[in-house]
Amino acid sequence: MFSNFAAQQKSRLMILYVMGVSGSGKSTIGNLLSEKLNIAFYDGDNFHPEANVYKMSQSIPLTDEDRKGWLEALNFKAKELQNDGESGIFACSALKDSYRKVLSLGLKEVHFIHLDGSKELIKQRLQARKGHFMPPNLLDSQFETLEPINTGIRTSIEDSPAVIIEKIVKELEKKEFGLIGLGVMGKSLARNLASRGFKLALYNRFVKDLEEQVAENFVKEHDELNNSAGFENLQQFVDNLSSPRKIFLMVNAGKVTDMVIDELMPILDKGDVIIDGGNSHFKDTEQRIIKLSKKGLHFIGTGVSGGEEGALKGPSIMPSGPKEAYDIIAPYLTAIAAKDKKGDSCCTYIGEGGSGHFVKMVHNGIEYAEMQLIAEIYGIMRYVFQMKVENIASTFENWNEGSQSSYLLEITHKLLRKKEGNKYLIDLILDKAGNKGTGSLTTITMAELGEPATMISSALFARYVSAFKDRRDVYANQFLDVDKISHELNHNDLKLAYSLARRVNHQQGFTLIRTAAKEYNWNIDFVELARIWTNGCIIRSTLMEEISQVYATKTDMILEMRQQDIIEQLAALRSMCSLAITAGVSIPCHLSAVDYLNAHLNNFPTANIIQAQRDFFGAHTFQRVDDASGKFYHVDWS
Numbered sequence: 238m239f240s241n242f243a244a245q246q247k248s249r250l251m252i253l254y255v256m257g258v259s260g261s262g263k264s265t266i267g268n269l270l271s272e273k274l275n276i277a278f279y280d281g282d283n284f285h286p287e288a289n290v291y292k293m294s295q296s297i298p299l300t301d302e303d304r305k306g307w308l309e310a311l312n313f314k315a316k317e318l319q320n321d322g323e324s325g326i327f328a329c330s331a332l333k334d335s336y337r338k339v340l341s342l343g344l345k346e347v348h349f350i351h352l353d354g355s356k357e358l359i360k361q362r363l364q365a366r367k368g369h370f371m372p373p374n375l376l377d378s379q380f381e382t383l384e385p386i387n388t389g390i391r392t393s394i395e396d397s398p399a400v401i402i403e404k405i406v407k408e409l410e411k412k413e414f415g416l417i418g419l420g421v422m423g424k425s426l427a428r429n430l431a432s433r434g435f436k437l438a439l440y441n442r443f444v445k446d447l448e449e450q451v452a453e454n455f456v457k458e459h460d461e462l463n464n465s466a467g468f469e470n471l472q473q474f475v476d477n478l479s480s481p482r483k484i485f486l487m488v489n490a491g492k493v494t495d496m497v498i499d500e501l502m503p504i505l506d507k508g509d510v511i512i513d514g515g516n517s518h519f520k521d522t523e524q525r526i527i528k529l530s531k532k533g534l535h536f537i538g539t540g541v542s543g544g545e546e547g548a549l550k551g552p553s554i555m556p557s558g559p560k561e562a563y564d565i566i567a568p569y570l571t572a573i574a575a576k577d578k579k580g581d582s583c584c585t586y587i588g589e590g591g592s593g594h595f596v597k598m599v600h601n602g603i604e605y606a607e608m609q610l611i612a613e614i615y616g617i618m619r620y621v622f623q624m625k626v627e628n629i630a631s632t633f634e635n636w637n638e639g640s641q642s643s644y645l646l647e648i649t650h651k652l653l654r655k656k657e658g659n660k661y662l663i664d665l666i667l668d669k670a671g672n673k674g675t676g677s678l679t680t681i682t683m684a685e686l687g688e689p690a691t692m693i694s695s696a697l698f699a700r701y702v703s704a705f706k707d708r709r710d711v712y713a714n715q716f717l718d719v720d721k722i723s724h725e726l727n728h729n730d731l732k733l734a735y736s737l738a739r740r741v742n743h744q745q746g747f748t749l750i751r752t753a754a755k756e757y758n759w760n761i762d763f764v765e766l767a768r769i770w771t772n773g774c775i776i777r778s779t780l781m782e783e784i785s786q787v788y789a790t791k792t793d794m795i796l797e798m799r800q801q802d803i804i805e806q807l808a809a810l811r812s813m814c815s816l817a818i819t820a821g822v823s824i825p826c827h828l829s830a831v832d833y834l835n836a837h838l839n840n841f842p843t844a845n846i847i848q849a850q851r852d853f854f855g856a857h858t859f860q861r862v863d864d865a866s867g868k869f870y871h872v873d874w875s
């Protein structure tokens with residue numbers, strides 16, 4: 238009669254290897270387990286080729302070469318069972334780690350159950366055994382070969398068979414994969430994992446009145462989570478995970494990640510693996526790998542990309558860290574990842590250390606620039622070509638059908654068509670782009686490495702400029718007529734263009750110091766600062782003298798300009814930039830200045846496109862032009 242547990246596990250495909258040295262009781266326990274779980278039992282000895290059986294009967298120890306074919310035969314049989322939708326229990330000594338690797342190849346859920354006992358006890362048992370081809374004097378060589386498991390179920394053979402079976406069943410009832418943090422991405426990844434047949438333990442913290450029984454309720458809400466369990470007690474969560482524990486963190490990068498790691502460390506065991514799926518700084522990941530390895534724990538940092546939908550249906554996954562730890566979690570990550578055109582998993586081992594998080598950071602940098610490029614094209618179509626929103630959407634849709642096709646183009650044409658009543662939602666979204674820090678990390682890192690990925694930094698700063706919505710409004714209101722100008726470039730214009738660009742440069746530099754002073758609590762006297770820069774230093778100038786006067790009462794050198802001056806100088810700067818671009822002369826600083834002013838002086842919103850894209854793929858929310866409270870909204874874009 239098989240147990241309730243066996244009945245519940247009918248849909249679960251497991252391969253169990255009952256392992257240990259000869260005489261440890263593998264066949265006895267294997268048979269009892271087979272009865273208990275209603276899973277067929279196979280004696281590994283029957284898979285030995287004749288030559289091995291003969292060698293063993295002659296007391297000649299088997300070599301790795303002798304064992305190779307045997308292990309492969311067992312693995313082949315296990316895979317055959319798995320493909321036929323059946324579980325199996327095998328008795329097999331599986332003495333070395335490398336043997337266990339061969340035995341596990343291509344198997345979804347595999348457990349090694351080590352029957353552990355002293356040499357004396359096993360010797361006694363072997364001597365009492367009759368009709369077996371393994372002479373007791375081979376035991377020494379078996380003990381020498383045995384590499385104890387650090388992953389799997391270990392049970393002492395001093396217990397009675399009934400107790401051993403009870404212990405094994407209890408271990409098997411545990412969940413195979415844990416996930417902490419049930420935010421948008423955590424929930425989607427959990428459902429993705431469960432839909433591939435993995436049994437999960439899910440943990441979400443308890444916060445009175447705000448986050449209560451989140452994991453328990455989530456498990457109840459989705460059918461695919463039938464075989465999973467929710468917890469809000471970390472110890473219980475950990476106790477319900479089979480060994481080695483594999484725990485995916487989907488919590489906020491930074492301090493929260495460290496807090497969760499610190500809570501977990503004392504209650505985990507050697508060989509357990511923590512996987513950080515957040516957008517963590519790659520240098521933090523490197524530190525965490527070292528910190529955890531000192532306690533015998535593994536740490537893997539992984540980029541996960543694809544937003545909410547990707548996490549649910551198949552993201553791109555970029556893991557890095559110790560390779561042996563990756564091998565433990567690879568079956569899970571490769572199973573839940575998207576598939577490429579050939580059907581291969583979009584998850585691969587990136588490399589050592591924090592390389593996984595590094596490539597995810599650059600992925601996000603490229604993402605920033607891709608989003609900004611679309612927003613810029615939208616700006617030209619909308620404000621220069623004066624195209625209707627519907628026509629812009631159709632243009633993007635067309636582009637997306639050809640060689641330019643991309644996920645971001647796809648969502649952009651969709652989001653442009655979204656209406657609220659008779660208004661396009663895009664026009665109700667405030668053009669103030671948010672960010673979660675990966676673009677700035679990429680920019681800081683490229684500066685450290687001396688690598689000019691200028692499009693990424695430009696995209697980042699475009700978002701930052703958009704965020705100063707109030708300042709942009711002040712500029713736009715003060716210089717209303719700035720667009721009424723058209724201009725033929727003459728030689729004197731270079732001086733005017735140069736003059737305006739310098740003013741922008743000084744304004745940006747002083748504003749940077751002002752922000753730092755606020756952040757770090759420095760009481761800097763800006764008049765004094767400008768004054769000591771009026772002579773002696775390299776950037777001394779007449780402009781600096783002007784700044785030292787203006788800053789006595791004001792903080793903005795652009796707003797101090799006369800309307801007529803800015804009109805003239807801006808016209809010159811724009812013409813000069815156009816000419817240089819057409820002539821192919823590189824003028825990055827002037828371009829940067831003119832763009833900074835263009836972003837401030839005109840009201841041509843494009844950052845609303847970025848916000849809509851972010852909300853579309855990542856539920857990152859946006860503010861609305863018709864709600865001054867600054868409240869954040871999320872819509873269902875489908």
Ligand code: 6PG
Nearest residue numbers: 542543544601672673674675855
């Ligand atoms: C992804 C996204 C994802 C997230 C970013 C957004 O690859 O799935 O990049 O990681 O949406 O954090 O970044 P910002 O909030 O900085 O735009």
